[in-house]
Amino acid sequence: MDSDDPGRREGGPRRAPVSRSGRGRAAPRRTSGRSAAPRGAGQGRPGRRPRPAPRPEVPRPEVPYQDPAGYEAPYDDAPYQDQAYQDQAYQEPVYAEAPRETRRPAKGRKRPSGRGGSRTPRRPAASGGDPGSARRPRAALGSRAYFGAAGALGAVVIVGLGAVVLLRGGDDPVPTHAPAAVIGRPAGSGPSPTSYSSSPTSAAYAGIAARTSDAGPLTAGEAFPPSAATVSVPDSDAKLTLRTKRLDGDCAAAVWGATVAADLRRGGCTQAARGLYASTGRGERAYGMAVAVFNLAGSADADRFVGLLDRTRGGGFVRPPAATGPLGAFGQGFGMARGLAMGHFAVVSWAQRLDGGGDERDETLLSLLIEGGKAPAVLGRAARAPR
Template identity: 60%
Template structure:
């Protein structure tokens, strides 16, 4: 059989009604309508978006004289920050204190004892200043009972030599200008009588005691120099004394060897209260490069000035009084109440207080 005569396959049957017609497509399914979203609320004004100002204690920048909380207090009281908010700037509570301590040319310890929990020198010295009027009254009574019948004499002209080039300095020093309590001796022309060693360190000042009996110091040595350069070291300090017309320097040194405390006192006779103010302030800038020389004395006072020491300069009319306290072992700090008390006692110069009391009568 030829290929043309081969049996052909039967045609495919289709479903009735669908042959030759177009294929129907199922109807499309429409998605259910979605609910409309609510419109976004308008943005809040800037003055409402302040989440950290709800409480009274904000961590913003306080004024310069505001109290600084202890470290960590601001962190404990701060509210948690919200996501997406820019962190606020830190305030001044995180400021670090300046380094304390001063040896040689280092910065002196201004107020560190009070921050560390101690009372601080300013508290003691402020209380001492408040009692100044009572001290002057007592000194006036002593001066009247003790005499003072010597006729005033003209002070010799200033003679300033060359001070020593090296010496020791305290770690801490503060100064105070003269006050109205010494107006009667504000100038040497109104108070021309020269100092004597007996007036500067009388028998009543042979011992110095601090409150509560923590120490009783005895006068170990005293000296009066007509050349003020002998009582200081450092060229700038000597130049300041020459500028101020210094004519006398009286020095004494005390110690309590049992309790281990020592005190050096120096009294300078200058031309006027402005000169005394300038001199005691000058010593703040010369620590490590010039200061008052403690009077030489036998051991253990031969080591005075080594280690920690505190000094205080007072302008009292035309006089400048510098007291310097320390422990004999060179230890201690500004929280030592005995050292602070010794500085106050050393500033009660009998000669100066007596003259101021007599001038105010």
Template identity: 35%
Template sequence: MAVPISSRTVIEARDTDAAPAASGGRQDRPGRKGPGPKVLIGGAAALVVALAVVAGVVLLGGGGEKKKPAGPANGAQISPVAYTPDYDGEGMAKLARRDADARPFTADEVFGADAKALKGGGYAYTLAASDVASDCKSVTWGARLQEDLAKHGCSQIARGSYVSQDKRYVGQFIAINMQDQDGVRQILRVLDPATSSGFVLPLAAPGAPAFTKGFSAAYAKTFGHYAVVSWVQRAGGADPANLTEAINASIPIEGPADFVWARLQMVSGK
């Protein structure tokens, strides 16, 4: 049964200088490529928690009255309303430092044939645009975030813009290439909208609905020296009808993360 978004709760602010919190507990997704157990973005259980925690933030005063979404922000200072980071990096010890994985990624690697069309949770998405930036500051906003990206050796940010076939949802896949896993964990802390430190600019795609300042949900994960973010929004920024809708819509956007497992296989074979 679908769970309505109706409860008013509070987003917990995280101290950017504190030790990482425990993992959000996302479950392995069957059928994924790569060695060993995997904790992947998109698991339904943790997103239920993330959306339940922030559900009330998208309402005005509770009582079921939904906030009207703001107009398109045109790549301006947008952060997700729901944000859940996973700091564990389980199974990624051999990929914890860029020294072992020095080759820069390319758009073709991250958004290859398998990432052009994504399906899952009853939703299907098409890649509308992709980009790999070597200037991390140019595709982010927020002085604190940009400072920490530079401090911890950000060398690349990949962004992919996805649109669902029914045009109801838009998604952003983001991969950030950092010097090491500790730097990734710090970036996940400062990406938390509760810190007001900044976020990655959503990639605009010609003819696709733009991300807005309405409701959106993001899940961020530590993949060795890569930070990976899956970010989804109902087109126009409206609240999802219920948690089930939001969960199902978010599942496919994790797909391009498969490039990390290929990288892990390469370093494990050395």
């Protein structure tokens, strides 16, 4: 059978067409771009034209399947990917701000280190290590620096005198029941000293720090024993004698000013013992001294009271007992006073020249303040208190 017979090649594989003019030679291969019929195709060509019909059977390329553009186009245009990408770009500034927040605490850490470095030299200054800051108050206060040194020396003397009282024993038995505090209405006006200083209590009076352990009220024998009838000033010819004395159950009678009386009420003051001394000399060298002892509830009340007198001076202070003669003008002119907290007792001494003269350089006045602080009643109780 002829190889060009269309009936024979219908189900067989495709063969390259053979030229009739020259059998055995392969005809030129068709290309997809050639539309013209091959050379020498006579009656065989009409049978070959239906051959391309199977081509649609081979899905090459399948238009419905291999149209990725049609399938992926909605995915590429999906707003979700665009938003996801844009979210990252939007979050970058937020994430970039995180280092800024970490840098701010870092700066904060440097500031305390800088401040700590500046505080280090300041702490010794606050504790009194700066000699310049310690000299300025002394220069401004004048005699108060002397009072500080004299007070320390006086504390040593007081402890020594307390031991003497302990050896001798008390003049009167000490009652064991404390009276109730009664504070009346104080005077609205009165005198005040020119200068004043105070000192808190010390360990020497720890045995009488609270009135609960020293409940007995003061007696006249304790407050004004025979040994306290005169006061002598060391290294001086001045000698003062007790002229007037009072022991009041109402502490308001011993002060003036509502603020001072209110503090005594707060401190539970139950008694006030006052004495007024005058020297035997005449003229400009005559001296006077007033001493007041307040019986308070505790050492904290005594500390507060002696400190308050410096702030209320001019608007409230201790009242000297009434007297006649030259002592009637006590409190007028230049005067110096000092308050001492001694356990639950507060002792205030006030010295001046009877002519109203003098100044802070008068050593006799300074010595009188020290001697006036040696209240025999307080020293005796401190010496007898258990330690």
